[in-house]
Amino acid sequence: VVGAVGNGNVQGALERFREERLVLEQIADLLRGQLVDLIRSAGIDGTVTARAKDERSFAIKAFRKGYSDPWQQITDKVGGRVVVALPSDVDVVASLVREVLIGAEVEDKRIHPPDTLGYSGVHVTGVLPTSGIPDDLSLVEVQVRTIVQDAWSVVSHRLLYKPLVGLPVSEQRRMMRLAALAEIFDEEVGRVITALEAQPGFDLTPLVLMAEASAFDVGIVGGDRATTLTVLAVVRPTLPDNLDAYQATLEAFVSEQADRIKHLVALRGGGTDAGSLWENMLVGQPEAVVILERLHTRPMELLAVWAEADFPHALLGPFMQLLGVPDP
Amino acid sequence: MDLGTLTLGRAVLHQVGKRQSSQPAAAVVLSEAEAILSDLDKIFILDRLVKALQNHAVSVVSDGEAGSGAELIGSVLANPDSLVPASQGLALRLAQTQHGLSPEGLLLTGEVTDIHGVRGVLVAKLEHEQGIQAVAETTSTGLNTYSVSLIPDLLLSDAGKVYKVALFPVPQATGPMEGQVVDRQAPGRDVARYFLELFLVCRLKEQADVVTERFFGATQKYIARLEDASQAAGLQVALLTEMQANTNSVNPVAFARRHLPPTAQDAYLSWLREQNVPPRPFAKDTGRIGTKISLVRIDVEGSVTVLAPAASIRTEENPDGSVTVESAQSDTITIRGHVTNVSGGRRRGQR
Numbered sequence: 001v002v003g004a005v006g007n008g009n010v011q012g013a014l015e016r017f018r019e020e021r022l023v024l025e026q027i028a029d030l031l032r033g034q035l036v037d038l039i040r041s042a043g044i045d046g047t048v049t050a051r052a053k054d055e056r057s058f059a060i061k062a063f064r065k066g067y068s069d070p071w072q073q074i075t076d077k078v079g080g081r082v083v084v085a086l087p088s089d090v091d092v093v094a095s096l097v098r099e100v101l102i103g104a105e106v107e108d109k110r111i112h113p114p115d116t117l118g119y120s121g122v123h124v125t126g127v128l129p130t131s132g133i134p135d136d137l138s139l140v141e142v143q144v145r146t147i148v149q150d151a152w153s154v155v156s157h158r159l160l161y162k163p164l165v166g167l168p169v170s171e172q173r174r175m176m177r178l179a180a181l182a183e184i185f186d187e188e189v190g191r192v193i194t195a196l197e198a199q200p201g202f203d204l205t206p207l208v209l210m211a212e213a214s215a216f217d218v219g220i221v222g223g224d225r226a227t228t229l230t231v232l233a234v235v236r237p238t239l240p241d242n243l244d245a246y247q248a249t250l251e252a253f254v255s256e257q258a259d260r261i262k263h264l265v266a267l268r269g270g271g272t273d274a275g276s277l278w279e280n281m282l283v284g285q286p287e288a289v290v291i292l293e294r295l296h297t298r299p300m301e302l303l304a305v306w307a308e309a310d311f312p313h314a315l316l317g318p319f320m321q322l323l324g325v326p327d328p
Numbered sequence: 329m330d331l332g333t334l335t336l337g338r339a340v341l342h343q344v345g346k347r348q349s350s351q352p353a354a355a356v357v358l359s360e361a362e363a364i365l366s367d368l369d370k371i372f373i374l375d376r377l378v379k380a381l382q383n384h385a386v387s388v389v390s391d392g393e394a395g396s397g398a399e400l401i402g403s404v405l406a407n408p409d410s411l412v413p414a415s416q417g418l419a420l421r422l423a424q425t426q427h428g429l430s431p432e433g434l435l436l437t438g439e440v441t442d443i444h445g446v447r448g449v450l451v452a453k454l455e456h457e458q459g460i461q462a463v464a465e466t467t468s469t470g471l472n473t474y475s476v477s478l479i480p481d482l483l484l485s486d487a488g489k490v491y492k493v494a495l496f497p498v499p500q501a502t503g504p505m506e507g508q509v510v511d512r513q514a515p516g517r518d519v520a521r522y523f524l525e526l527f528l529v530c531r532l533k534e535q536a537d538v539v540t541e542r543f544f545g546a547t548q549k550y551i552a553r554l555e556d557a558s559q560a561a562g563l564q565v566a567l568l569t570e571m572q573a574n575t576n577s578v579n580p581v582a583f584a585r586r587h588l589p590p591t592a593q594d595a596y597l598s599w600l601r602e603q604n605v606p607p608r609p610f611a612k613d614t615g616r617i618g619t620k621i622s623l624v625r626i627d628v629e630g631s632v633t634v635l636a637p638a639a640s641i642r643t644e645e646n647p648d649g650s651v652t653v654e655s656a657q658s659d660t661i662t663i664r665g666h667v668t669n670v671s672g673g674r675r676r677g678q679r
Contacts, residue, residue: 259443260330260332260333260443263333263443264333267335267371268371273366273367273368273371274367274368274371274372276368277368277372297594298594299594299597300581300584300585300590300593300594300597301590301591301593301594304590304593305590314486317375317379318375320382321331321332321375321378321379321382322332322333323332324331324332324382325382326382326383326581326607326608327379327382327383328579328581328582328585
């Protein structure tokens with residue numbers, strides 16, 4: 001579809017675009033930074049890109065769409081994109097973006113009519129809060145997609161829109177099947193994630209991974225995962241709610257005590273003679289570093305939850321001895 | 329020394345019998361060589377001794393007496409080759425100095441080293457314990473059963489206690505040798521009865537009344553910092569009760585557990601450490617805080633009773649005859665009425 005070619009409004013909009021080009025790039029940088037902070041604070045894995053539209057794309061869009069006021073009507077002069085792994089994260093990120101942008105409007109492109117090809121994400125358009133920049137300049141569009149939606153978008157753009165000739169019906173059907181496949185892929189991933197989150201101990205996963213990473217630094221490798229989960233489930237209430245902050249605490253503790261912990265593991269860890277004594281059974285386990293950190297920082301709290309769980313007190317013996325924690 | 333990272337090297341064991349009242353010394357069976365110990369044996373033994381040290385030791389200073397236990401330990405620190413003869417000397421000295429109620433046992437003298445390479449000598453009296461051993465057997469008719477027998481000479485069982493331990497590191501500076509000593513049979517000042525004063529010939533590095541006063545003062549300051557008035561009042565009463573109790577030691581960890589919620593116990597114990605009060609038990613001597621812990625009871629008509637430390641009550645500055653009770657908190661309670669009786673002001677046991 002070709003719009004109102006030669007419209008004077010397009011020429012004016014293009015000149016304005018050229019004048020404001022540098023400001024738009026600054027806004028793109030601001031948007032990128034805000035989006036990165038946004039997903040990081042939400043604990044979501046994803047990739048963020050942002051750009052100011054190039055002049056050629058702006059001109060083509062202005063001509064093709066036949067806008068009466070291209071400058072105002074082209075809302076993606078500055079565009080951002082957040083690509084996340086999980087389908088449920090699309091809604092979370094879109095919601096966060098909507099809270100940030102002023103006068104935000106949301107367009108959910110995941111649902112299309114049955115006879116239409118497509119499987120896209122969610123677009124949020126609004127004004128990025130900036131100091132001293134007019135709203136018509138800081139109007140941005142943020143696309144939030146899963147990796148699969150992003151892949152579909154790239155492939156479909158190349159196969160459906162760029163070719164000068166149309167696809168035969170049989171090939172269009174193939175594209176339809178691909179779109180359906182992409183949608184099913186995301187839905188199934190979502191179902192698996194939901195089932196996984198319902199499994200006992202799932203909420204401990206970040207702590208287990210954190211413990212394993214820190215334990216590796218002092219020579220503790222492997223261990224029995226079921227034991228780790230059992231112990232950390234009891235220790236968890238003594239830890240801060242924000243595990244990201246605790247990670248720094250744990251890493252600093254392990255770094256500071258590395259030589260002493262290595263000494264303990266070398267003397268009583270798995271594979272040593274003393275490791276065969278039952279009271280040393282947790283020394284070679286990854287959760288040992290968390291137990292040690294807790295005994296160092298909050299010994300009485302740890303002892304209280306340990307006793308409440310009816311865990312054998314003797315299992316804390318090697319750790320209390322290393323740190324010199326008085327045994328009440 | 330870094331007690332948590334100690335490793336036990338060579339060790340010698342000697343048997344020291346029970347001293348009969350008619351004998352000048354207990355019977356001794358001396359070893360002539362180092363004990364045969366596997367690495368696992370060493371870890372097992374050292375774990376029990378370190379646990380006793382970490383939970384019950386007091387810091388001591390040698391009096392430098394010739395022939396004393398501390399001097400013999402010093403000779404091993406200076407010359408590791410003297411381990412066997414010096415340990416024999418220690419066993420003989422223990423046999424001469426321990427009283428008639430001390431049970432027989434084995435005296436262990438061993439070399440220890442921490443992760444920083446600091447050497448030390450560990451001396452411990454290991455007393456015999458009893459236990460039951462059950463061995464699976466098959467009867468003559470082919471039935472499975474257990475054969476049970478009493479083992480009367482066990483050492484260092486999980487539930488057993490280590491009563492007497494001394495650890496002296498290589499001195500880092502000139503001057504009297506310093507170490508740490510445990511005596512769980514005679515806690516508090518009685519630690520000096522024979523193991524410390526007669527066997528080792530050492531004295532406590534810091535007198536019990538000084539540590540007690542520091543504990544009392546640090547806890548008072550902690551109470552003053554509490555925002556929860558009921559918790560502060562409860563802890564204040566608990567502190568006075570602890571100080572007045574008929575016990576000869578204070579265990580700060582146990583005190584915290586009894587009187588504070590788990591979430592506050594760590595803060596309290598950290599505060600004590602900052603105030604240079606050890607978290608492990610120490611001998612109690614309230615000699616320096618007598619007036620602060622002696623309670624005065626003031627009965628006022630209308631069944632009102634005020635109970636306050638004697639040192640906190642002032643009357644001489646009040647021309648209207650009122651009585652002021654000072655507290656660490658700034659709260660004020662005014663009671664008006666006729667005082668019917670005033671009593672107390674002395675510690676229990678004082679006259």
